[in-house]
Amino acid sequence: xxxxxxxxxxxxxxxxxxxxxxxxxxxxxxxxxxxxxxxxxxxxxxxxxxxxxxxxxxxxxxxxxxxxxxxxxxxxxxxxxxxxxxxxxxxxxxxxxxxxxxxxxxxxxxxxxxxxxxxxxxxxxxxxxxxxxxxxxxxxxxxxxxxxxxxxxxxxxxxxxxxxxxxxxxxxxxxxxxxxxxxxxxxxxxxxxxxxxxxxxxxxxxxxxxxxxxxxxxxxxxxxxxxxxxxxxxxxxxxxxxxxxxxxxxxxxxxxxxxxxxxxxxxxxxxxxxxxxxxxxxxxxxxxxxxxxxxxxxxxxxxxxxxxxxxxxxxxxxxxxxxxxxxxxxxxxxxxxxxxxxxxxxxxxxxxxxxxxxxxxxxxxxxxxxxxxxxxxxxxxxxxxxxxxxxxxxxxxxxxxxxxxxxxxxxxxxxxxxxxxxxxxxxxxxxxxxxxxxxxxxxxxx
Numbered sequence: 001x002x003x004x005x006x007x008x009x010x011x012x013x014x015x016x017x018x019x020x021x022x023x024x025x026x027x028x029x030x031x032x033x034x035x036x037x038x039x040x041x042x043x044x045x046x047x048x049x050x051x052x053x054x055x056x057x058x059x060x061x062x063x064x065x066x067x068x069x070x071x072x073x074x075x076x077x078x079x080x081x082x083x084x085x086x087x088x089x090x091x092x093x094x095x096x097x098x099x100x101x102x103x104x105x106x107x108x109x110x111x112x113x114x115x116x117x118x119x120x121x122x123x124x125x126x127x128x129x130x131x132x133x134x135x136x137x138x139x140x141x142x143x144x145x146x147x148x149x150x151x152x153x154x155x156x157x158x159x160x161x162x163x164x165x166x167x168x169x170x171x172x173x174x175x176x177x178x179x180x181x182x183x184x185x186x187x188x189x190x191x192x193x194x195x196x197x198x199x200x201x202x203x204x205x206x207x208x209x210x211x212x213x214x215x216x217x218x219x220x221x222x223x224x225x226x227x228x229x230x231x232x233x234x235x236x237x238x239x240x241x242x243x244x245x246x247x248x249x250x251x252x253x254x255x256x257x258x259x260x261x262x263x264x265x266x267x268x269x270x271x272x273x274x275x276x277x278x279x280x281x282x283x284x285x286x287x288x289x290x291x292x293x294x295x296x297x298x299x300x301x302x303x304x305x306x307x308x309x310x311x312x313x314x315x316x317x318x319x320x321x322x323x324x325x326x327x328x329x330x331x332x333x334x335x336x337x338x339x340x341x342x343x344x345x346x347x348x349x350x351x352x353x354x355x356x357x358x359x360x361x362x363x364x365x366x367x368x369x370x371x372x373x374x375x376x377x378x379x380x381x382x383x384x385x386x387x388x389x390x391x392x393x394x395x396x397x398x399x400x401x402x403x404x405x406x407x408x409x410x411x412x413x414x415x416x417x418x419x420x421x422x423x424x425x426x427x428x429x430x431x432x433x434x435x436x437x438x439x440x441x442x443x444x445x446x
Contacts, residue, residue: 030167034298037171044178051185060195062280067145069267074121076260080113082106082155085249100233106156118149133272157217177209251390255397262404266420273412282417285363296378307386326379334372341368366421373428380435396434400427
């Protein structure tokens with residue numbers, strides 16, 4: 001009985017957190033923390049990227065970029081993204097009996113996916129390296145970089161911090177990790193670090209960043225008196241307590257996996273169909289042009305739980321108003337992004353990474369257009385998931401991803417890395433259109 005009362009108190013506090021975040025002012029306040037942290041993290045990330053690029057040059061940096069991309073692609077393909085079902089069912093459920101089981105369920109998914117990802121990444125690199133743009137000279141470095149994958153446990157920690165409204169911890173924890181990475185990159189730059197040494201530097205930074213998130217989440221659970229009970233909770237019967245949990249988790253993660261095959265494999269495609277130097281230019285352009293996508297992630301982090309609760313309680317007007325408000329804000333930001341990139345990208349590249357990377361400027365401009373379209377669609381995707389229409393999200397992603405790969409395979413051999421950007425435009429246009437139609441239909445039916 002005492003345990004049940006304690007869990008009830010924790011979950012009631014969770015409900016109040018959501019209630020406070022329902023207004024536009026509350027959402028914007030939480031988003032502001034995430035955006036501030038994101039802006040600082042992005043700027044610090046550019047510093048680390050600039051130090052690395054200047055130390056290695058286009059060719060070696062291209063190899064390092066392929067290490068980043070390959071491990072990230074495998075991680076995204078096998079990562080179960082447990083934060084999505086945890087947030088959906090945690091936000092909608094008024095139950096007080098199984099919150100710790102839900103958190104442990106997510107943690108087990110994260111650990112299993114991380115271990116599986118490491119094994120798959122090493123096996124694929126050795127078995128199909130040349131087909132993935134990994135030459136025999138690069139194989140050792142790529143295999144070494146795969147050692148970061150067992151530490152990529154982010155789903156449950158992210159869900160806990162978001163559910164309890166700890167957006168400030170998320171934002172500034174990332175800033176601290178970025179500062180640590182800059183310190184390591186500065187040491188490597190000052191000492192004339194080799195490619196292998198910079199691989200070790202970025203590995204260390206990524207592992208520390210992942211563990212920082214885990215520590216923050218566990219500290220929050222301990223603060224609320226939930227850590228011990230979460231670790232000892234049973235996940236047996238979890239799907240009967242939260243009906244549809246597995247279906248939702250599998251569908252949403254399959255859609256993310258499909259999207260990742262485009263968003264994570266594009267650099268590998270450029271490296272395979274063009275050359276490592278072209279992959280390096282494309283990776284620079286993608287890092288700069290796509291930093292804004294993190295803003296869409298932050299908006300989804302704050303908005304998604306509110307939408308799930310509004311839809312479950314049939315507050316349709318509030319639901320639609322929140323969607324329209326966030327879409328308008330993101331569209332305005334995206335248009336400013338395109339204009340700002342067009343006007344400033346040449347001097348930014350020249351000052352940040354050197355004149356030899358100026359050829360990436362047109363790539364960044366086109367990339368920013370695809371980013372704007374994707375940002376606008378992020379809110380619609382969150383709305384469809386809150387509506388329980390993950391099937392329509394999956395269908396849209398499937399069609400758009402097929403279109404991306406067809407376009408990329410045709411255009412990259414013809415126009416180089418710009419072909420990958422063109423493929424992203426095609427993908428974003430199809431994805432955005434299909435989700436807009438699905439949203440209107442679902443809203444009309446309700």
